[in-house]
Amino acid sequence: MTTVPKIALKGVTKHFGPKKVLNGIDLEVAKGESLVVIGGSGTGKSVMLKSVLGLLTPDSGSIQVDGVETTRLRSREREKMLHKFGMLFQGAALFDSLTVWENVAFGLIQGEHMPRAQAKEIAVAKLGAVGLTPDVAELSPAELSGGMQKRVGLARAIADEPEIIFFDEPTTGLDPIMADVINELIVQCVKDLGATAVTITHDMASARKIADRIAMIYQGRIIWTGHARDIDNSGNAYVDQFVHGRADGPIKMQIKAL
Numbered sequence: 001m002t003t004v005p006k007i008a009l010k011g012v013t014k015h016f017g018p019k020k021v022l023n024g025i026d027l028e029v030a031k032g033e034s035l036v037v038i039g040g041s042g043t044g045k046s047v048m049l050k051s052v053l054g055l056l057t058p059d060s061g062s063i064q065v066d067g068v069e070t071t072r073l074r075s076r077e078r079e080k081m082l083h084k085f086g087m088l089f090q091g092a093a094l095f096d097s098l099t100v101w102e103n104v105a106f107g108l109i110q111g112e113h114m115p116r117a118q119a120k121e122i123a124v125a126k127l128g129a130v131g132l133t134p135d136v137a138e139l140s141p142a143e144l145s146g147g148m149q150k151r152v153g154l155a156r157a158i159a160d161e162p163e164i165i166f167f168d169e170p171t172t173g174l175d176p177i178m179a180d181v182i183n184e185l186i187v188q189c190v191k192d193l194g195a196t197a198v199t200i201t202h203d204m205a206s207a208r209k210i211a212d213r214i215a216m217i218y219q220g221r222i223i224w225t226g227h228a229r230d231i232d233n234s235g236n237a238y239v240d241q242f243v244h245g246r247a248d249g250p251i252k253m254q255i256k257a258l
């Protein structure tokens, strides 16, 4: 019996005006796996994630979650499908008008109509899971450091105990030590939930720490996938150049925007 992948993209394309951003993405993520997608700026990483979430509609190709085609879902079915997902946005994306706990409990109160007291209890527990004490719960996100904001974003991403978590550049803007703390928390939270994780990042230290498997995207295609431990011996000149951050190599930086 073949197991159905948690997420499967086949031949996914997307263009904006004359610009072809996704050029036939083929990618599978197994249940319980942590996949990290690496690739340079503007290679289509975020467009790919947004396509899986239905925030963007691909021009062609197939996207399946648990074997169900998601590109043609009606809005109620899509909403149901989205319940499987948690998301840690780049820059944490917290609401400054809400307290920390209200941010964490946002999906529970708005999406699941949970009573506030119960949602607060869960929010405080999730804040504890990411190393934040209950007194932080009453603060405004504006009063927190960048690293603490990321922790709150992570607590929000796991509050609903999702089956799949997307991490969009989780360590951007953090110092290397705080980045490592966040990486460890991500690994722990994903493991505790038994969730499937997809992370997009430029940060190789983060990729090495978080990933079971790594996929590299270049010019809107997945050009390499392999185990994280094989990243230094990929045999792929594009991967090698990216991993070592060399200016010279087959990847030519696009200076002029198309």
Ligand SMILES: Nc1ncnc2c1ncn2[C@@H]1O[C@H](COP(=O)(O)OP(=O)(O)OP(=O)(O)O)[C@@H](O)[C@H]1O
Residues within 6 Å of the ligand: 016, 021, 039, 040, 041, 042, 043, 044, 045, 046, 047, 048
């Ligand atoms: N809604 C949109 N309308 C027009 N162009 C878009 C839109 N979204 C993304 N793009 C373009 O698609 C390309 C890929 O963008 P994307 O955000 O996926 O890159 P990325 O790989 O995530 O980059 P980074 O690492 O810098 O975040 C970029 O050139 C971007 O300008």
